[in-house]
Amino acid sequence: MALSGLEIFKLLPKTNCKECGLPTCLAFAMNLTSGKIELSSCPYISEEAKAKLAEAEQSPIRLVTIGVGDKALKLGNETVMFRHEKRFENPPGFAILIIDTMDDAEIDARLSRFQELQYERIGILLRPELIAIRNDSGDAQKYADLVNKVKQNSDANIILMSSNHDILSASLKVCADRKPLIYAATPDNFEQVAGLAIQYSCPVTAKASGLDDLAELTTKLTEAGVKDIILDSGSRTLRRAFEDQIFIRRAAISKNFRPLCFPTVVLPCEMTNDPMMEVLMASVFVAKYGGIIVLSDFQGETLFPLLLQRMDIYNDPQKPFMAPEGIYEIGEPDQNSPVLLTSSWALTYFDLSLAIEASDIPAFLCVERIENETDVMCWCHYCLRSTQRGKLDSKSTSRFIKECRIKDRVNHRKLVIPGRTAQFKAELEQTLPEWEIIVGPVESALIAGFLPGFAEDLKNLSET
Numbered sequence: 001m002a003l004s005g006l007e008i009f010k011l012l013p014k015t016n017c018k019e020c021g022l023p024t025c026l027a028f029a030m031n032l033t034s035g036k037i038e039l040s041s042c043p044y045i046s047e048e049a050k051a052k053l054a055e056a057e058q059s060p061i062r063l064v065t066i067g068v069g070d071k072a073l074k075l076g077n078e079t080v081m082f083r084h085e086k087r088f089e090n091p092p093g094f095a096i097l098i099i100d101t102m103d104d105a106e107i108d109a110r111l112s113r114f115q116e117l118q119y120e121r122i123g124i125l126l127r128p129e130l131i132a133i134r135n136d137s138g139d140a141q142k143y144a145d146l147v148n149k150v151k152q153n154s155d156a157n158i159i160l161m162s163s164n165h166d167i168l169s170a171s172l173k174v175c176a177d178r179k180p181l182i183y184a185a186t187p188d189n190f191e192q193v194a195g196l197a198i199q200y201s202c203p204v205t206a207k208a209s210g211l212d213d214l215a216e217l218t219t220k221l222t223e224a225g226v227k228d229i230i231l232d233s234g235s236r237t238l239r240r241a242f243e244d245q246i247f248i249r250r251a252a253i254s255k256n257f258r259p260l261c262f263p264t265v266v267l268p269c270e271m272t273n274d275p276m277m278e279v280l281m282a283s284v285f286v287a288k289y290g291g292i293i294v295l296s297d298f299q300g301e302t303l304f305p306l307l308l309q310r311m312d313i314y315n316d317p318q319k320p321f322m323a324p325e326g327i328y329e330i331g332e333p334d335q336n337s338p339v340l341l342t343s344s345w346a347l348t349y350f351d352l353s354l355a356i357e358a359s360d361i362p363a364f365l366c367v368e369r370i371e372n373e374t375d376v377m378c379w380c381h382y383c384l385r386s387t388q389r390g391k392l393d394s395k396s397t398s399r400f401i402k403e404c405r406i407k408d409r410v411n412h413r414k415l416v417i418p419g420r421t422a423q424f425k426a427e428l429e430q431t432l433p434e435w436e437i438i439v440g441p442v443e444s445a446l447i448a449g450f451l452p453g454f455a456e457d458l459k460n461l462s463e464t
């Protein structure tokens with residue numbers, strides 16, 4: 001279990017030497033608790049203290065990897081019940097269901113959707129990770145052929161869904177090199193399925209009816225030598241499954257109850273026939289501890305919000321999202337289009353880019369990297385209320401404007417800065433003598449009133 005700041009402080013040298021970059025050992029302890037600093041930043045911690053801290057920091061929930069290479073899905077390793085306590089570590093994986101009784105056209109369509117439904121957001125690729133292949137036909141060869149087809153035509157991590165040992169065995173011969181998740185070992189077949197998991201070094205799902213049976217099953221699997229286990233409590237109603245997820249997480253984090261110290265799988269695809277209800281259920285499990293979430297199908301309009309929700313919940317609350325530094329084209333700007341400046345803080349980037357998009361005026365948005373959120377070169381209404389003044393480092397901004405070479409993309413030399421950084425206009429004009437600095441509106445909501453007139457002035461300028 002994680003140690004408190006004071007417990008960590010007792011293990012430190014207490015010399016306040018400041019070499020870790022913090023003024024006192026107590027400050028170091030507090031920062032270590034909240035994950036803002038690494039243990040290695042203090043060179044004077046004794047080996048004994050290091051061992052105690054490392055043991056305390058060890059996650060009670062086992063890290064389980066499904067798949068191989070850079071597309072492998074890592075689950076578990078969580079240390080907290082609530083995101084604000086530190087952060088959630090490994091986001092849940094989304095799986096699309098393919099059944100071996102589906103016709104070829106349907107299977108091909110699902111494979112295409114899996115490969116194509118990918119989205120880029122502030123430099124992060126959002127996409128699903130898994131294909132769950134279910135055996136309903138009872139035909140081992142047909143199932144193995146389908147598994148092979150999925151393997152050849154996608155980069156998905158694979159879930160093999162069958163409780164039949166022979167069918168699982170035939171399909172593992174086809175795809176064991178992709179380290180699939182075997183679904184599932186049950187109280188009836190666990191000895192045989194455990195044998196396959198060990199033979200092929202694959203993770204396996206333990207599936208039982210209720211948490212008591214599940215704990216008993218994982219104990220038997222562990223005793224048989226299986227280490228990488230995913231939990232399915234067998235609940236197929238939202239309420240029961242939701243309660244199970246919370247119970248399992250609490251049993252692992254608060255009680256360190258070893259039989260339930262594993263990531264989970266939930267199957268909204270088996271809880272409802274209503275696609276919209278299924279997505280709502282999935283969103284509950286994104287927030288509350290689902291490890292793998294199996295959906296009956298993917299559609300862009302439902303998958304995208306789930307991917308966004310996952311990204312938001314699993315980002316580190318102490319490190320706000322940052323858009324990569326660079327020039328962003330909004331619409332199809334040309335050499336006479338406006339150039340606006342903002343910081344890389346994702347909130348202000350989205351706020352401003354959406355406002356420009358809504359104004360229907362194509363523009364270049366120059367996004368300068370900031371080191372922390374207190375450097376508020378910001379267009380957000382929220383910041384306007386929480387902070388009275390914006391900050392702008394004219395040296396850093398002039399470096400960025402020169403390096404990004406926006407001057408090669410436009411004929412004019414007019415740069416729009418956030419209204420709240422107006423006091424830096426003169427300073428910036430000194431460091432960027434080529435450019436005329438235009439003070440824009442104080443918040444992005446006013447962009448629609450500002451941009452059309454400004455764009456018209458630029459157009460007229462180019463014609464004179």
Ligand code: SF4
Nearest residue numbers: 017018020025028042
């Ligand atoms: S480097 Fe270590 S001993 Fe020095 S102040 Fe930081 S925590 Fe204390």
